[in-house]
Amino acid sequence: MIRLKHFVAATSASLALAAATTAAPPSHARAGPTESEAKLLKVAFIGGSITEGAFSSVPAKSYAGLVSSWLGTRNCKVEARNLSLGGTGSEFGAYRASHDLAGFAPDLAFIEFAVNDAGNARPAMFAHIDAIVFKLRQANPRVKIVYLSTTDIREEAERRAGRRARWVEDSAAAAAFEGLQYIDVGARLWVKVIAGAPVATYMSDVVHPNDSGHQLYFEAIRDALDSTIPLATQPRVTSSRLIGQSKLDTARLERGSLATGCRPGTLALKYMDAALTCDQGDSFTYTFTGTTIGLLKAEVRDGGRLACTIDGGNPTTADFYSDATHIYERPFPLFLYHNLPSGQHTLACRVTGETISLPQGTSTGHKVTVGYFMVSDERPVTL
Known part of the structure; x- marks a missing residue:
């Protein structure tokens, strides 16, 4: 499958999205609340590079920035956090959710993984979305969760034929399965394109929306939520439908620096604040309890290769340089082993x-930096 999502780096500044922006208020905006009458609304955006804000000129013009600004005009004082990471889907989202929330209890949460989950098997994708839902509800049992389907050029033929791509239908089905509000934000973009606008008007690289595309996504969200904001008190829900099967309540990040061997190290990349750094010939061991283990690795221009085994057998490798590294350095998750026997490994x-x-380039070195290990007791689910 062509992994279009890996082509472009998201703007790192969007990770620190603030509720107050310089974007002009939308036409639907009402007068902003006074400090005394405003109700604090905590908002989380969880997704990939589209939600992170890739190809928006500034974070305030990303759809997340526009939504945050608009909410601030609707009798709300907004505290927004953009918990997104480019090139990653709901699987890593399930493992990083508790770490990223870190005590933040959103009242309103947006999940966006349709594009990056394209091609994934339904049971696994449903389980990972379910785990994110579970962890949001653990943070705040009254959170309202909205699932967003964005789009890219792969969907053009289906939209022109009056259909949605299979991966969009999968996302809609996952949202319905969990009882989440679902918004097909990509539909508005395709209406414009089918009416005659070039795709590049809204998606500069046929994947990531530019400012005009982010504006369309925002308008779809605004129109779908307009009658529900200010947000009413939501029903209290503390669990999700698949968490008992998947065991993904145990999904977590464990610091790379906890391994034995190599040396502690940090990089100016997200998730590399408590890392493990190794050079050519270095080795490390990490003992964990679970059925799944992965690495959150730093893909860098001098990245090297790890040769790994689990319990002395089952060899595999992990590369810390990729076809995207010549454009930008990034943190990236790699799951090494699934379905291990329960217990210590x-x-x-x-x-x-x-x-x-x-083909895109050659690494200049052999550096290996592991920000976190991804660990869980994950089990396959049956829908």
Whole structure:
């Protein structure tokens, strides 16, 4: 499958999205509340690079920035957090949710993984969305959760034929399964394109919306939520439909620096604040309890290769340089082992002397930095 989502880096500034922006109020806006009458509304945006704000000129003009600004005109004092990471889907979202929320209890949460989950099997995708829902409800049992389907060029033929792509239908089905409000924000963009506008008017790289595309996504969200804001008190719900099967309530990030071997190190990348750094010939071991283990790795221009085993067998490798690294350096999740027997396991890894060479470029070194380990007791689910 062509992984279009890896082509462009999201703007790092969008990770610190503030509720107050310089965007002009939409035409639907009402006069903003006074400080004394405003109700605090905590808002979380959880998704990939589209939600992170890639290709918006400034964070305030991303759909998340526009939604936050609009909410601030609706008798709300808004505290918004953009908890998104480019190139990642709902699987990593399930593992990082507790870490990213870190005590933040949103009243309103937006989930956006349709594009990055495209091609994933329904049971796994449903389980990972379910886990994010569960963790949001653990943070605030009265949170209102909205699932958003964005779009990209792969959907053009279906939209022109009056249909939605299979992966959009999968996202709609996952939202319905969880009882979430669902908004097909991509539909508004395709109405414009089918009426004659070039795709590039709204998606500069056929995946990520530019300011005009973000504006369309915002308008779809605004119109769908307009009658519900200010947000009424939501029913109290503390669980989700699949968490008992999936065991993804245990999904978590564990600091790379907890491994034995190599050395502690940090990088100026998200999730690399408590990392483990290794050079050629270095090795480390990490003992954990669970059925799944992965690495949140730093893909950098001098990235190297790890050769790993689990409990002395089942060898695999992990590359810290990719086809996107020549454009930008990034944190990126890689799951190494699934469906292990329950209990304690030891991951043992060594940095090899191989130089990674790809059509898009060649690594300049052998550096390996692990920000976090991804661990859980995850089990396959049956829908």
